[in-house]
Each structure stands twice: as C-alpha cells, then as structure tokens.
Amino acid sequence: MKKVKSLVLAGLLAFAPALAMNSQALAQDNAAAAAAEAAPADSAAANATAATPAPAAKVAAPPRMKPTEGIGMPRPGEITLQEQFSPTGHTARWLHDKMLLPLITIISLFVLGLMLYVMVRFRRSANPTPSKTAHNTVIEVIWTVVPVIILLVIAVPSIGLLADQYKPAPKDALTVKVTGYQWYWGYEYPDAGIPEFVSNMLPKDKAEANGEPYLLAPDNRLVLPVGRPIKLIITGADVIHSFAVPSLWVKMDAVPGRLNEKSFTIEKPGVYYGQCSELCGARHAFMPIAIEALPPAQFDQWVLSQGGKLAGATAAPAGEMGPQQGSVLPGPPAENAGTSTL
Secondary structure, eight states, X not given: OHHHHHHHXXXXXXXXXXXXXXXXXXXXXXXXXXXXXXXXXXXXXXXHHHHSOOOOOOOOOOOOOOOOTTSSSOOTXXXXXXXXXXXXXXXXXXXXXXXXXHHHHHHHHHHHHHHHHHHHHTOTTTOSSOOOOOOOHHHHHHHHHHHXXXXXXXXXXXXXXXXXXXXXXXXXXXEEEEEEETTEEEEEETTTTEEEEEEOBOOHHHHHHTTOOTTTOBSSOEEEETTSOEEEEEEESSSOEEEEEGGGTEEEEEOBTOOEEEEEOOOSOEEEEEEEOSOOSTTGGGOEEEEEEEOHHHHHHHHHHTTOOOTTSOOOOTTSSOSSTTOOOSSOOOSSTTOOOO
16 A cells, blocks of 8 residues: 555655646746737727827918998998999999999980970970871881880890809819808808708897898808809708898798798908898798808808818717807897897
C-alpha cells in the first residue's frame, strides 16, 4: 500500500509543472480572446466619436430692418404707381407713365377738341342747310390707319412686359413656397432646408413701436436676397388668395390645389409691403405681406440663423436652431388679428 501511495505521489510531482504551464497558457488565451472581443467595440466607439461633428456654433440673425418712409409702401395722396425696385417693375412703370398716360391724354384732348368743334361749327343756327356728304375717303383712311399704328406702338412693349412677367426662373433662383391661409401667410424655403413658418399681422401698438405702418406690418417677414433671382411657388390652403407686393411688381393668385409660379429680382435692400389682393373672407384685409430684402452676406447669415443650409453646403444639425425670430410652426392664428408677437 505504501508503495502505491509513493508511486501516485511521484506521478503527481512529475506532471505538476506541465499542468501549471497548461493552466497559465489557458488563462492567457482567455485574456487574449476577451481583449479581442472588446477591441472592435472600443474601435467602433472611437470611430463614432470621431465621426460625430462638433455642434455648430449658433449664428445670430441679422437685426430686423427698419422700413424707409415712402419706400416699398403707399404714400399719402399718391395717384400713380409706387416706386419700383425690380427690372420688370421699371418696365411696367415706364409703360404706364411714359407711354399710356401721354397717349391717353393726347387722344382724350383730341377727341374733346373734335367734339367741341363739331358742336360749334355744325350747330343748327350756323348750318340751316345740313351737309349731304355721304363719306370722305381721306378721313376714313386716317381714322382707320392712325388708331392701328397707335395700338401697335402700345402692343410691342406690352407684349414684352407680359413675356417678362411670366418668364421661367433661372436654375440658380432661390425657391420659396408661399401658402395662403385664412387669414395669414406661410413661407417655406425648400432649397435652404428651412421649414414653413407663418406670418400674422402685428397689432397697432407693436407696429408703431417698430416704426412700421399699421395693417401692413406682420410679425415674421419673407426674407429674400438682393440681386438674386427669386422663384415663388404660390398656392392656397383653403380658398383663393392673392400674393401682391406692388413696389416689386409681384402679384399672383394663390389657388388651392394649384401651384402658380412667379419670378423676380430685387434690386435694392429694404422692406417692401403688400397685401392679399383677392377677397378671401372676413379677415381678408388683415393678412399683410412684408418682404425684407437683404444683401447676400446678410441673407446667408439669416439662413444659418434659421438652421438652414447655404447653396452647396450641408444642412445644419436638426434642432440646432429654431425657425425665424418669433415665428411659430404652421397653424391657425389666434382669433384676434392682433395677437401675434415678435
């Protein structure tokens, strides 16, 4: 029995170093496998951290532009067209002031003179025996040819103006979607990634505090760049409205279920006012329009302040910046027309 115990003990002593080495190797293999499993997770976390862009610095919106008295708005006692600040507007005002008004005045005075001459020259007391002339070829040719020439003179620039008003916008134009609601406007910038915000009329006290004309001043303006072609896609959400800004020669109906297009270019920075020009309900007179035209650099600043993206740039992180200053998401305005806030 003692010999058996001695043999077992000797065997254990002989194999002990090998067992210890195997145990150590197994422990090292387990540690290496655990490290290998953790490495991809750590690498993925590091890559995710490296790939996550740093939060963009919030860009402040440019200050709200003050309007200039008499520019972009009607003037007291004004009987002609407003001063124009778009190429099409200049053509239209020239056609109105330099061609139509003089021609209409001359023709009206000429016809009045003929009537007075006939009333005096061919009155009964001066002509007891009336003339029996049936016709006069020369006079008939004159009163046919001269009106045709006048109409042609008016038609050529008129057709050119019509063509300019409906000329498609170029590819680099800024697209803005305009939606008419009862009774406010909604503006969306699909090119810049700015979602729709709404524009309601300011109450009288706030409009006067801002130095803006009452009934023409909204809380949120349609901000556009100067010198860049603009393409408005105009529609209505409920009934027919009409988007009209007289000083830019812009007027287009907003028809539900239809997309109408209007293109133009603003020549000078400023604030240009307009109104809905289609009777659309009880508060038709309380949905004004204000276009704030900014220089290109300031417009880019405004786009970034709204969380939008510039042409050729990537969009800002969602939720990094809110909509236009004081704006609210699309929805019906308050019951009172003067409840909007800046």
